[in-house]
Amino acid sequence: MMVCWPYFDPEFDNLPERIYGPPCRVCIDNDSMEECTVIKVDSVNKQGILLEVVQVLTNINLTILKSYISSDAGWFMDVFHVQDEHGDKIRDQNVINYILQAIGTVREIENTVKAMAYRNDVFNNSDQLSEHTAIEMKGTDRPGLFSEISAALADLHCNIVEAHAWSHNARLACVAYISDQSTDTPIDDPHRLATIEGHLTTVLRATTTPTQSESEIASPQEVKTAEFGEGTNMTDVERRLHQLMLSAGDFHRPEFEAMTPPPSSRSDGDEEGRKMVVSIENCHEKWYSIVSIECKDRPRLMFDIVCTLTDMQYVIFHASISSRDGRSLQEYFIRHVDGYALSSESEKEKVIKCLEAAIERRVCEGVRLELSAENRVGLLSDITRVLRENGLSVVRADVKTQGEKAVNAFYLKDILGNEVDTDVVESVKKEMDDVIDFEVKNDGGGSSSQQGGCLSSSPPQRSPGFFSLGDVLKSQIQRFSHNFIPTN
Secondary structure, three states: OOOOOOOOOOOHHHHHHHHHOOOEEEEEEOOOOOOOEEEEEEEEOOOOHHHHHHHHHHHOOOEEEEEEEEOOOOEEEEEEEEEOOOOOOOOOHHHHHHHHHHHOOOOOHHHHHHHHHHHHHHOOOHHHHHOOEEEEEEEEOOOOHHHHHHHHHHHOOEEEEEEEEEEEOOEEEEEEEEEEOOOOOOOOOHHHHHHHHHHHHHHHHOOOOOOOOHHHHOOOOEEEEEOOOOOOOHHHHHHHHHHHHHHHOOOOOOHHHOOOOOHHHOOOOOOOOOOOEEEEEEEOOOOEEEEEEEEEOOOOHHHHHHHHHHHOOEEEEEEEEEEEOOEEEEEEEEEEOOOOOOOOHHHHHHHHHHHHHHHHHOOOOOEEEEEEEEOOOOHHHHHHHHHHHOOEEEEEEEEEEEOOEEEEEEEEEEOOOOOOOHHHHHHHHHHOOOEEEEEEEEOOOOOOOOOOOOOOOOOOOOOOOOOOHHHHHHHHHHHHHHOOOOOO
16 A cells, blocks of 8 residues: 655745745945944835834944935845944954844854843843833823832832833833832732832822913823833833833923923034924925934934834835934935825924934933942832932933842932032932942033924935935936926
8 A cells, every 4th residue: 555645845945035035134244344334134124124123233232323224115125334332343243143143044053042142141131120020100290200109119019120211391201120029029919010000100190280281281191010021121111111202292392491492493412503403395206205304413313213203103215324523314214104105284293393302302411320239128219219308300210230239320400400519419429328339420511402403394404424315316306307208
């Protein structure tokens, strides 16, 4: 008796790749440029892929000096000129392997193992954070609110393992990782979680008073637990903070700023007084909206902008990013996910305000206070209480636990939003007996808040030497129009 079985070609699974090529090609070139590494990515296009690639590069603190993006016809092609955090090329093979593994497909087992080992070294808190409960908070900010949140969690017998908070335009967003105070395990009891959420919501809602404007009251006060899976890293948290701030409406300026000069007359902290300018114009021939941004350059700027456009449901088809003399010029050719360009002035104005907020909210001016101490229950609550009692308000916080040590960084202003007096800082230092390291940095000059922007029908005036993808596209359209001969 003969039994016949169907034949399956062992190469059949690889047939799509043999026909269309691999789903993603990544090339890392250290030879073409003298001062930076060139990363080229070719991939099948999908919504959000640009953000995913930029997020990978941002995860390992690479600075994007220049980039060109094109994603028409279902294919994504991108070029990045990057440097590491020291301003050098990427020489570490572990870093290169990580980029290849994270963006593309690495088949060599040895390289994959090394890449994952590097990833675990960079994100050494990932496993720790995945073993704790995440709490998200957003709402209207007020002086001392972060201190009140810390105190409320301490009263609820919660240990804060890590926390990150942003404050901008009278809005607050915070992501905190907590554990049970006695067992240091995740809090998963639904009744206890509901109690924590209810208590923190009460703290946030205490901000809303009868004298506040309708736009301020419209800011939703929300607290909820969130599941961050294994491998959660800092850039994931930062994207979530962007989303929380966007949903909290931090692109609306508070009422007390209504008397300040109009956006077009504000400076973004540039030494030469140059302003941040955000403009949008439509390219009707190609059905794109062209977003042009010129502002002071800084790390993670491209991530913040791409993150906001993606979360607002816009698709980036082409982009050009360049940097020179401390200024960044970024152009994005976008459409809404429904395939249409921005159709109204009100929609353009909202996108401009949201991009301004995305650029501003990460950057803080004023005093940066870095503290480290032996970790203990209630430490963060005690530190923020001392700050509050001395008339200091936290406008940004990054709180981490490294082994047995707590490492905290705060950006501070006084309760009126003014610069902090050095005598007050010295007073605070004397009151913190158990703090091991106490360092004060004044970031007023190098990291001043970027404010302002303008709604314009034309792109900003560019500095000499800047490359504009929009100018190239428009010149091509004009040449095509001049060469067009009508037929009878």
